Amino acid sequence: MHVFLTGASGYIGSSVLRALVAHEHEVTALVRTDQKAQAVRDAGGRAIVGDVTDTEVVRRLAHEADAVVHTASARGIDPDFIATVLGALAGTPKPFVHTGGIFTFGNSTDISEQSPVSPPVMTAWRAPNEATVRASDACTTIIAPGIVYGRGAGIPAMFVGDGEHEVRLVGDGSQRWTTVHIDDLGELYVLALHRGEQDGYVVAATGDNPTVREIAEAGAHGSPVVAESVDASRRRLGDEYADALLLHQEASGAHARAAFGWNPTRPSLVEDLADGSYVR
Numbered sequence: 001m002h003v004f005l006t007g008a009s010g011y012i013g014s015s016v017l018r019a020l021v022a023h024e025h026e027v028t029a030l031v032r033t034d035q036k037a038q039a040v041r042d043a044g045g046r047a048i049v050g051d052v053t054d055t056e057v058v059r060r061l062a063h064e065a066d067a068v069v070h071t072a073s074a075r076g077i078d079p080d081f082i083a084t085v086l087g088a089l090a091g092t093p094k095p096f097v098h099t100g101g102i103f104t105f106g107n108s109t110d111i112s113e114q115s116p117v118s119p120p121v122m123t124a125w126r127a128p129n130e131a132t133v134r135a136s137d138a139c140t141t142i143i144a145p146g147i148v149y150g151r152g153a154g155i156p157a158m159f160v161g162d163g164e165h166e167v168r169l170v171g172d173g174s175q176r177w178t179t180v181h182i183d184d185l186g187e188l189y190v191l192a193l194h195r196g197e198q199d200g201y202v203v204a205a206t207g208d209n210p211t212v213r214e215i216a217e218a219g220a221h222g223s224p225v226v227a228e229s230v231d232a233s234r235r236r237l238g239d240e241y242a243d244a245l246l247l248h249q250e251a252s253g254a255h256a257r258a259a260f261g262w263n264p265t266r267p268s269l270v271e272d273l274a275d276g277s278y279v280r
Contacts, residue, residue, distance in 0.1 A: 004065035007072030015186035062088035111251035141200035146178035161223025173213030181266035205251035219273035
């Protein structure tokens with residue numbers, strides 16, 4: 001399968017690129033610089049230097065490919081990009097996999113694909129774009145990743161300590177995060193392409209839902225772990241970001257396993273922070 005991929009130099013997109021190449025798919029990635037293009041080629045893909053806001057280029061690449069994966073999802077990008085891709089794929093069986101996010105569901109102790117949505121301000125912009133994807137007659141799947149971790153990056157890196165300076169929680173750290181390893185997530189994107197659903201939606205979560213305090217204590221490596229008030233977190237991180245990280249979210253990822261045959265195998269977030277890719 002020839003896949004047109006966006007965001008190939010980003011955290012999620014680079015994992016999707018690795019997984020696609022490992023499964024012997026041909027990948028054409030649209031990237032913004034020659035340096036990023038070289039990184040794509042080094043990973044086994046083909047690179048086109050351009051911009052995802054260039055609708056003519058996006059339309060051409062969507063027509064030329066057998067499938068489209070969009071991991072460069074952003075507020076100012078998605079409306080035109082989605083409209084262009086859906087137009088190019090109309091009347092074809094080509095799958096389009098779009099990236100959502102777990103914050104969409106707000107506070108919940110049992111997030112599933114049927115859960116009501118209640119996004120924080122930071123990600124409320126996703127809702128109309130996802131509605132457009134789901135209302136189309138194309139073969140579309142939206143993947144909503146949990147808190148993504150692994151390879152020493154992602155949001156959890158904020159809790160990596162040096163054994164000396166304090167590691168600050170977000171609030172009191174009692175909230176739980178639903179999580180997914182970056183490499184397991186890349187595999188799920190490939191499975192979603194192979195499945196090629198019409199109006200598919202899948203929560204990408206391994207079922208591991210540690211508290212923020214457990215996460216921070218695993219990553220602190222001797223640094224003191226310090227709670228703070230909600231107001232203090234909002235001042236430090238900004239209102240929108242803090243409010244998203246203060247959400248209490250739990251998910252099992254049962255649908256991804258049952259319907260897609262997904263089998264996440266990487267270490268848990270707490271394990272990875274304690275002695276894995278985050279150890280300096």
